[in-house]
Amino acid sequence: MNGAELIELVMSQDVILLTIIILCFIVLVAVPIHWLILGKRALERGRVRIESMSNCMIEMGENDD
Numbered sequence: 001m002n003g004a005e006l007i008e009l010v011m012s013q014d015v016i017l018l019t020i021i022i023l024c025f026i027v028l029v030a031v032p033i034h035w036l037i038l039g040k041r042a043l044e045r046g047r048v049r050i051e052s053m054s055n056c057m058i059e060m061g062e063n064d065d
């Protein structure tokens with residue numbers, strides 16, 4: 001296999017399509033994992049506070065006087 005055949009193989013539409021699909025899959029997996037890690041760090045540092053929905057509903061009911 002010479003250089004021209006190798007370039008033709010790499011530049012074929014099937015290889016390009018497969019590469020795009022693999023890159024999209026990596027992005028679709030990596031981005032949510034990245035945000036989960038950042039969210040976990042923020043929770044550990046106390047920058048984010050989570051309240052349960054039942055607690056929010058009780059507080060909203062008390063303010064309706």
